[in-house]
Each structure stands twice: as C-alpha cells, then as structure tokens.
Amino acid sequence: MPTTHAHHAHQAHRADRADRAGVRAASAEERRVIARAARTLFARRGWTRTTVEAVAAEAGVPVDSVERCFQDKEQLLLAVLMESSAFVAAALTAIAEEHLGDVGDLTDTADLESELIALGHAWLTPLTAFREHFAIVRHLSAEITSLPAQAAEKWQSAGPRQARGALARRLRHVADQGLLGIPDADQAADRFILLVPSGVVQRSFHGAVPLGPEETHALIADGVADFIRLYGRHTSR
Template identity: 65%
Template sequence: MTTILDAALTTVRAPGPAEERRHVVRAARGVFAREGWTHTTVEAVAAEAGTGPETVEHYFKDKGRLLLAVLLEGAAAVAAALTAVAEEHLAEVTDLERDLAALGRAWLTPLIAFPEHFAIVRHIGAETARLPAGVLEMWQSAGPRQTQRELARRLRGLADAGLLDVADADHAADCFVRLVVGGVVQRSFHGAVPLSDFETDALIESGVADFVRLFGPATAR
C-alpha cells in the first residue's frame, strides 16, 4: 500500500545516486534548523553539502520541495519512534496512572533525539503564512496525525480491556497529547529550553490525572 509519505517523496525525487540525494537532505536539515524557511537558500544548502547549487536543484526543483522532503523524513522518523514508545509502554498496563505517566515521559524523548527536526518545527510555526501551499498539511498527515492514530489504536485496546472508558479513541489520543505532554512541549518550546525533571514530572502527572478523570473506567471516577 502506498502511504502519504511514499507519494509525497515520489513527487520530489529525481533520478540520481541515492546517497548523494540523502547527503543533500541532511545538509538541508541542518540549514533549515538554523535559518528557518525564509532565510534558507539553495546556495546555503549546497555550501553545507559541499556541492554546487545545480546538484541540489537536480534532486529538488525548488526550495519548497526540499523543505517538504526534509520535513517528511523527520516526521517519519519521529512517528516511528513514538509508535515504538506506545507499543512498549501500553503493551501491558498494571497501574493505569503510573504507566500513563511513564508513557508521557517516553513520549518526550524525540525532542532530544531529533533536535534539528524540532528546530524546523519551531521555525515553521513562526513562518506558517510564508510556507508553500500543502507543506503543513502533508507534514501533519505524515507525522502528528499518523502518530495520533497509532496512539488511538493502543488506547482503544486499553478500553477493550476495561482500563479506560473511551467512546472515541482518536479524541482520547488527542486529549492525551494535549493534557499529558502538551504543557512540557509548549513550555520547553519543543525542547529548545529543557525543563527540570521536577517541573516535567509535575506537568505530566497533573496531565495524567486530568486524562484519567476524563477517560478512566467509570468505577474509578
């Protein structure tokens, strides 16, 4: 089955050595992370890659397609990491609040593991109006929404086991992200300003308590 990510990458891929293309994407990731969308140029990416602008343009016809490739690659990596986190922490739940808090802490690890990706996310949040049409939608589909669908599937499993009372698993997944990790993500500016362990734990535990009040089994409320 062709995924949104596969289809998107097909539109920006040109013939040529795969490793050279990957090298250009890596270089572009670094430049976009430092400079953002507006101030990044093809020439700067070429200099970072140690090649000429014509090489960058051979693989990516314009800066918008280059940004899309960088964002989708990062989104796929983060989504894969978070899918693994959900599988690990929700496979066997014995103490609902404790295990959800552990999931919340693990959910934040990509902020550290993928710093350049989240630096780009910070930039595009400030440059939304200037971005090429479709870039945000494709990134959201390949990254945050894909991750939320996987989390929803796991939460539905907890509901089937009687550990949660969930009518709409997608809504529950959205609430988990907003309540449990959203405060940390916002206050740390997507990991740019790390919070203390104490503050992180307090935000997560408060969010979990709110989540359980909303979606815990009726007998526990």
C-alpha cells in the first residue's frame, strides 16, 4: 500500500511530540541539577554571597541555562526553599503521626510525658537528616532583611507552618482522649515547639554545633515538664 500524505504528517507529528518531550525531560533534569547546585552554595555561602555565575559553575551549565530555568537568583532561592522546606515538613508530619497517632496505650501522665520526650528527640532528627536546609536557614536568619519580597512568608508557609499544623492535629487528638487539656491546639503546638525542641535548636545553632546527649535530653525533658504543667488535664488556666 503506498504511503499517504496523511501517514507522513502523522509520523512527523509523532516525531515532533517526541522531540518536545525530550526537551521537557532534559529541562527538568537541568532544573534539578541547577537547584541541587544552588542548594549546596546557599548552604555554604548564604543567599546574598551566591551569584548566578557561581551556581552555573557548580552545576556545570552555562549561565543562560540558569536564567532560562529560574529567571533570576530570587526565583532560584524560592525554588530551593520551597522544596527543602516541604521535605522537612513531611518528615516532621510523619514524626508527629508516629508518636501521637495512636495514644490508646497511654494511660497516665507518666506515659504521656515519656512519649512527649521521645517526640521531642525525634523532632530534632531533621537537623541532621537535612543539614543543607538548616545551613541555609542559619544564613537566612542573618540575611532576613535582604531576602526577596514574600520569600520568608512563603518559606514559613511551606515548612514550619505545615509542621506546626500537623503537630496541632495530633495534640488535639491526645486532648480528645482526655490526656491533655488543650483549648487551642495551634497555640499548644507553638508552645510545644518553643518549650521542647527550640532550646536545643537555638543552642546548637540549628545543628551546626551539636549538643551532647545528656544536655539535649535535659533540655527536652525540662521542656516537656513545662508543657505538661501548662496543659496537663488537671491544670486550670
């Protein structure tokens, strides 16, 4: 059967679609390589001291490739922050679920205190699991006035607020079982983070200078005791 013009057109269309799919795949891979390079440099130097040229060199791509994929350094920072913050938030959500998802075996304050101490220790594990992310956070704390507009807000929404929300839901579940008296779960989650892991986070400079196990445990245990004093089921506020 002779090849028709329609058949040739169909084959050309398929080839064009395949070419465009290949370009998209290459672009996606290029974005990943560039974002990974930027994350490394932001962690090492901070945002203000990292240039697009340095990111291109680290990624092994031309400068115009960085600009084509991310427009500018501000968009690159947002992309890196949003991705790494989402990973950290997902890890913390899983930790909250693991430690407070099933509280049926907790029968008294001592059991609850032990579980909250375990939660406090687990809440710190992303400091080592996501070292580059928290290195970037350390830099951003010093660069906050130089960040692009809304960068800090988007970062908080993608990461810390997501994790706090997950913790609040689990604490509400604990309260529903009669183990805590919590009128405002969001506020309780804020206070847990402030009282329990934050002392270790601040003293260790977001994991840059790790504390010893005894000091870490003492800070967490003291924070949990304060939290239970605030929200224990026999506490009146």
